[in-house]
Amino acid sequence: MEIQPKQNTVKAPAEWFTGDVYFDVIAGARPEPSRMRVNTVRFTPGARTAWHTHAVGQTLHVTEGLGLIQSRGGEIVEIHPGQTIYTPPGEWHWHGATPTDFMEHLAMWEAIADGPETTWGEHVTDEEYTRR
Numbered sequence: 001m002e003i004q005p006k007q008n009t010v011k012a013p014a015e016w017f018t019g020d021v022y023f024d025v026i027a028g029a030r031p032e033p034s035r036m037r038v039n040t041v042r043f044t045p046g047a048r049t050a051w052h053t054h055a056v057g058q059t060l061h062v063t064e065g066l067g068l069i070q071s072r073g074g075e076i077v078e079i080h081p082g083q084t085i086y087t088p089p090g091e092w093h094w095h096g097a098t099p100t101d102f103m104e105h106l107a108m109w110e111a112i113a114d115g116p117e118t119t120w121g122e123h124v125t126d127e128e129y130t131r132r
């Protein structure tokens with residue numbers, strides 16, 4: 001057993017996020033065969049990911065605030081604390097805070113043996129973000 005030290009909060013990179021987003025690594029690289037990855041992610045109002053996909057899918061669990069999520073070709077959906085959202089492998093989507101609220105979620109996904117676990121695309125434009 002190992003009680004792991006708290007790691008510093010990390011600012012999410014501007015290449016992949018719009019606005020101010022911070023994450024804490026809860027479960028980073030684990031000994032093989034584990035590929036589990038878990039982060040707490042905090043979005044400030046108006047902040048969101050770029051469009052992206054996850055090789056093995058992703059489970060999000062909203063813990064605080066008010067958020068938005070959209071899959072390519074779908075409606076923007078408001079997400080609330082206590083809700084769990086599953087995005088299947090390869091599905092293009094984005095997630096973030098509403099324009100007026102913070103949002104915090106747990107992000108759970110898996111690394112893969114070769115290739116990127118997350119594939120990043122275009123930023124979510126203000127026009128896309130406000131199209132509700």
Ligand code: MN
Nearest residue numbers: 052058087095
């Ligand atoms: Mn995602």
